[in-house]
Amino acid sequence: MTALIPAPAHDTPAHDSATPPGTSTGTSTGASTGPAGPALPGLRVAPTGLRLAKPAAAVASASTPADRAGGPGGHPAAPRREERRSADELRAVVEEAAPRLADATAQEVATWAAEEFGGWLAVACSMADAVLPHLVARAATARGAATVDVLFLDTGYHFAETLATRELVAARLPVHVVDVVPRLSVAEQDAAHGVDLFARDPGACCRMRKVEPLTEALAGYEAWVTGVRREEAPTRAATAVVTWDAAHGLVKINPLAAWTFDELLAYAAEHDVPLNPLLDDGYPSIGCRPCTSRVAPGADPRSGRWAGLAKTECGIHP
Numbered sequence: 001m002t003a004l005i006p007a008p009a010h011d012t013p014a015h016d017s018a019t020p021p022g023t024s025t026g027t028s029t030g031a032s033t034g035p036a037g038p039a040l041p042g043l044r045v046a047p048t049g050l051r052l053a054k055p056a057a058a059v060a061s062a063s064t065p066a067d068r069a070g071g072p073g074g075h076p077a078a079p080r081r082e083e084r085r086s087a088d089e090l091r092a093v094v095e096e097a098a099p100r101l102a103d104a105t106a107q108e109v110a111t112w113a114a115e116e117f118g119g120w121l122a123v124a125c126s127m128a129d130a131v132l133p134h135l136v137a138r139a140a141t142a143r144g145a146a147t148v149d150v151l152f153l154d155t156g157y158h159f160a161e162t163l164a165t166r167e168l169v170a171a172r173l174p175v176h177v178v179d180v181v182p183r184l185s186v187a188e189q190d191a192a193h194g195v196d197l198f199a200r201d202p203g204a205c206c207r208m209r210k211v212e213p214l215t216e217a218l219a220g221y222e223a224w225v226t227g228v229r230r231e232e233a234p235t236r237a238a239t240a241v242v243t244w245d246a247a248h249g250l251v252k253i254n255p256l257a258a259w260t261f262d263e264l265l266a267y268a269a270e271h272d273v274p275l276n277p278l279l280d281d282g283y284p285s286i287g288c289r290p291c292t293s294r295v296a297p298g299a300d301p302r303s304g305r306w307a308g309l310a311k312t313e314c315g316i317h318p
Contacts, residue, residue, distance in 0.1 A: 109255035110139035120222035130274040156186040157288035223251035
């Protein structure tokens, strides 16, 4: 198979005309979801039944998350709302759902999220794998949604394999991949703050390239779904399935919280969803290329992130 090798670090990703709600055009735009072309060896393709269910142009024309909800299906779509619910209303949703879903299966949680939030739901994905987008897309399309917004933090420092996985996910799953980009390109950041800021102040680099862009991107949604798992690190051991995200002012949903890495791989194998080939090359946790290294067998899966530094999290999941 001919390999598709995107540039390992790029400052100007391809965009379409869509701008996700709550974001400025200088921060994030929706990437097109056309065919990906040849993939890197090791990337698996999602089943034909989960190909893009709606032309990308139709998805890109939506002006709010709710505009992308609804459509044909065996179940009624989630209620379409013209306005985002208030923080108090969303907190009430958390208070009711958190105890009820604490021990629910990932599939049950995803189904609830699709029903409760409809098009006001976003899925965060680092493109280490497509398990979470696949899980949520299955639930959403079963409820009549045409597509699901998947937010990808395009930092400009990704591995080529990660970028290829992003292209495959966009082409094969019924999702709308939104490239969330920093205000400064890598070159502009180098000029303003010095070359290789990640080596001198990784906290500042993560803040500018991940935390701040994501905060702006999430402003137009009611809830976001993450792939955080408790076994990943001690800092994540107490992860709740449904919680109030005070930092971003919306509901945070972690349907895979109780899963092990083996369970994640088993789901990927069962449903034939895309996996980043770096997972088979000693990278159980994949972040930006300069700050991610291979992990020794049996070591903490996240020990390859910012290796040698006290830093263990980028700041997205405090």
